[in-house]
Amino acid sequence: MDAPDLTGLKGQPLPQRPAFQRFLGSTAVSVAIYTAVMVVIVYSSYVGAKNMGYNWQWNRVPQFLYSFTDDGFQLGEIGYGLLATIQLSATAFALAVVLGLLVALLRLSGLVMGTAVSIGFLEFVRNIPLLVLLYLFYYVLGPIFGYDRYWASILTLAVFHSALISEIFRAGINAVDKGQWEAAKSIGMRSEQIYRYIILPQSIRFMLPPMTGEAVHLIKSSAIVSVIAVAELTTVGRNIISDTFMSFEIWFTVAIVYMAVTLILSVGVTYLEHRYTVDQ
């Protein structure tokens, strides 16, 4: 931060931080330190890979993302994998939001059984590893209810994240002032009308930031379904590597694709947050 121009002011200048602290805190020095650290990391991994005798073949990567043939633009395997991941995550997230809202409303209903059921569900889901939950849905419940690996993946992700999303809903709903309930009741609105027209629209702004975090989290945890070979980004990456042995390039690429998607999502939601901001 630049120091303000104090010339011409009548008051005594206040004491400044010691020179060494100012030096360390300056923009130039922090950029230099960051660059130095990055150079060390990248260089040492380059040297390490070279000592392993790794043969970098970045030029073979783009064909897996996209290609131009006689038919024009063609999506590559990773491109299709990304689409599959987005579809899987979007379906699971939509289900998770619906389920999460139901669990939250059950918890807030004030009914003894409602609270018990929702707390039971929450503790059950929160205290099992995601991988075990996936095996449960695929190997145990799948044959019983007769759904395939794709739906096992969607259900696993939806159930796992609905528990966390229900807590976001609960916090968002509780964050709306109690007076809003009373005012809405006093004009004769029914509970479901109060939720729909008064409480939920106001809680959106409390819920958007953690909800985005949850969506990002879900996209990332969707990678786990590669263990039951559902076609999506991570599975596609594994398949390409088993064909080409380019494990370094492909895992870097897959990581960057995940990052790109989640970053775009975060930026988009930041824009939405501005739209839903209401002054109190």
Next chain:
Amino acid sequence: MSDAKPIIEATHLDKFYGDFHALKDIDLTVHQGEKMVICGPSGSGKSTLIRCFNGLEWHNSGTLVIDGIEVHEQSKQMRGLRQEVGMVFQQFNLFPHLTVLENLMIGPMKVRRLTRGQAEETARKYLDRVHIPEQADKYPAALSGGQQQRVAIARSLCMETRIMLFDEPTSALDPEMINEVLDVMVELAHSGMTMVVVTHEMGFARKVADTMVFMEQGEIVEVSSPDRFFTSPSSERCRLFLNQILEY
């Protein structure tokens, strides 16, 4: 007032919060068109009492008859009755995500099932009544406290209620805004609305009240006409209280 029909009748009303006895054996009748002012020290149960009148709190024993229908927590009548009993809160409680006009229209549209056009007509009529038609498209946060409270009054009026309850409507306002709200309430009183007002604005009480009620520690200590109430209150506690709030 004796010839008017009773519209709120509380008999032997008791209310507890856990062990705390918030309302003790309350007997009170409000007649149609009556203006009742309830005062008393904080914690005396006056807010609790009027919150019982529109079902934001429930009494634990006794009977409460509103507009000829007995209400209690299990009676399922309250939502219908809330459409007859409006409430204005100390903290305004406007809906911050809706414009002033939408604040006024949502009740008539969602509860009374009016069309958007009818609801808007009603909303503009009552916004005129509270003298702020030009604020219709603003959000509540852009209004001063006094304007917000007048919108809150209009929001209740839009439901065309027969009884209006006011829970310390001016206590959260800056001094220079109190009068604009009281003026609206005086006009409302002159229009014949039944009003039960919890307030310490004794000037307002002198101007409009038909009945003064003094509460302390969950009990009704005194019910009398304003003339008698301000000149020769029958209870010592009431006289002390009046001395305190009228001192300045």
